[in-house]
Amino acid sequence: MTDTAAVHDLTDPAADPFAVAEAAAEVIRERTGAARHDVALVLGSGWGQAGDLVGETLATIDNTDVPGFAKAAVEGHSGTMRSVAIGDTGRRALVYGTRTHFYEGRGVRSVVHGIRTAAAAGCSAVVLTNGCGGLDPEWMPGTPVLISDHINLTSATPLEGATFVDLTDLYSPRLRAVAQEVDPTLDEGVYVQFRGPQYETPAEVRMARTLGGDLVGMSTALEAVAARHVGLEVLGISLVTNAAAGISPNPLSHEEVLEAGAAAADRCGRLLATVVARI
Ligand code: 8IG
Numbered sequence: 001m002t003d004t005a006a007v008h009d010l011t012d013p014a015a016d017p018f019a020v021a022e023a024a025a026e027v028i029r030e031r032t033g034a035a036r037h038d039v040a041l042v043l044g045s046g047w048g049q050a051g052d053l054v055g056e057t058l059a060t061i062d063n064t065d066v067p068g069f070a071k072a073a074v075e076g077h078s079g080t081m082r083s084v085a086i087g088d089t090g091r092r093a094l095v096y097g098t099r100t101h102f103y104e105g106r107g108v109r110s111v112v113h114g115i116r117t118a119a120a121a122g123c124s125a126v127v128l129t130n131g132c133g134g135l136d137p138e139w140m141p142g143t144p145v146l147i148s149d150h151i152n153l154t155s156a157t158p159l160e161g162a163t164f165v166d167l168t169d170l171y172s173p174r175l176r177a178v179a180q181e182v183d184p185t186l187d188e189g190v191y192v193q194f195r196g197p198q199y200e201t202p203a204e205v206r207m208a209r210t211l212g213g214d215l216v217g218m219s220t221a222l223e224a225v226a227a228r229h230v231g232l233e234v235l236g237i238s239l240v241t242n243a244a245a246g247i248s249p250n251p252l253s254h255e256e257v258l259e260a261g262a263a264a265a266d267r268c269g270r271l272l273a274t275v276v277a278r279i
Contacts, residue, residue: 008067010109017109018116020068025120027066028094032059032083036122037094039086039279040232041272042114044099044219045131046239046261051095053269054276055085063098068113070100081114087277094118101218102154103197112158112226119230125175125279126227127272128236131257132191132217133199133244135209139187141243141256142264144271146179147171147236148188150221151213154195158226165229175235175279182274189214191238193221202246216244235275239264 008020029035043051063069063079084093100110118126128147139145148171159165180186192208194200196218200208208216215238227234241260242252261268 010068010113011107015109017113021113021116021120023067024069024113024117028061028081028083028117028121031061031065034083034092036092037083037118038091038123039093039276040114040118040123040126041093041095041276042099042126042128042223043095043097044129044239045257046241046264047129047131047268048097048261049265050129050269050272051084051097053273054093054095055087055273057082057084058092059083066117068110068117070106070110087273089277093276094121094123099219099223101196102156102222103195103218108156108158108222111222115223115226115232116230119232123232125233125235127276128220128223128234129272130217130219130238131241131261132215132238133205133242133252134240135205135214135216135244135247136187136189137243137247139240141241141260143240144186144264144268145215145238145240146176146186146188147191147215147220147238148176150191150193150224151211152193152221152225154193154222156222158222159229163229165225167225167228170224170228170234171236172233175233175275178278179235179237179271179275182278183271189238191215191217191220191236194218199252200245205244205246208244215240235279237271239268
């Protein structure tokens with residue numbers, strides 16, 4: 001079975017990432033007993049507990065059992081995916097407890113593998129969540145903000161070859177309207193994906209603001225591009241876990257990120273659960 005092993009290694013240039021996604025979706029079907037999933041949910045920093053409110057977990061799979069997935073590299077992220085009943089709608093959510101970040105150096109194919117797998121598993125929409133820095137000083141740690149658009153500063157792309165994809169309305173106006181119906185106090189902002197893993201300097205945060213950004217983070221944009229390419233509707237929600245560097249006088253810490261997530265879990269959980277049920 002050496003052939004299969006090679007094909008499932010996304011860092012091997014000979015691999016076909018879409019074939020690996022098909023293989024992953026097949027394992028998900030076997031292990032969950034669900035012929036299809038409907039909505040995928042990626043839980044970022046601070047969103048771990050929020051996922052629990054979406055519905056009953058019907059199956060939990062270790063990422064390491066699924067082709068192309070690696071175990072979690074960040075503390076506070078869980079290295080599993082779950083099949084969750086969406087309330088009593090009869091539909092299923094595929095909930096990723098963690099994501100692969102670009103800064104891990106496993107390549108862009110690994111970063112977007114969960115998205116391609118979700119599409120192969122039948123999903124028609126994905127909710128991308130993240131923890132990020134906020135550029136608006138009014139956004140206290142623990143404030144969820146809808147992503148209206150993004151600026152990709154990674155200088156990477158998940159698309160290969162002459163794959164021209166239109167990104168107008170990448171962050172679905174329809175799904176944003178649903179989220180704002182659920183919580184009319186939700187602000188929107190432009191998310192700027194930096195490569196990381198270092199946080200920005202205050203000068204880089206000023207640059208992001210000059211470019212039109214409102215939120216700074218290390219994920220989401222590459223996944224959103226891959227999602228559009230495979231036809232998924234995208235909703236992005238950031239949890240502002242800290243003021244971006246230079247916005248507040250305090251230095252940034254990962255502990256602050258985890259605390260803000262725990263404090264906001266209830267609000268974010270109810271938001272996510274209600275929005276996912278209405279997708
Ligand atoms: I949580 O302030 C979290 N992730 N780039 N900047 C960047 N990523 C983040 C930040 C932040 N906070």
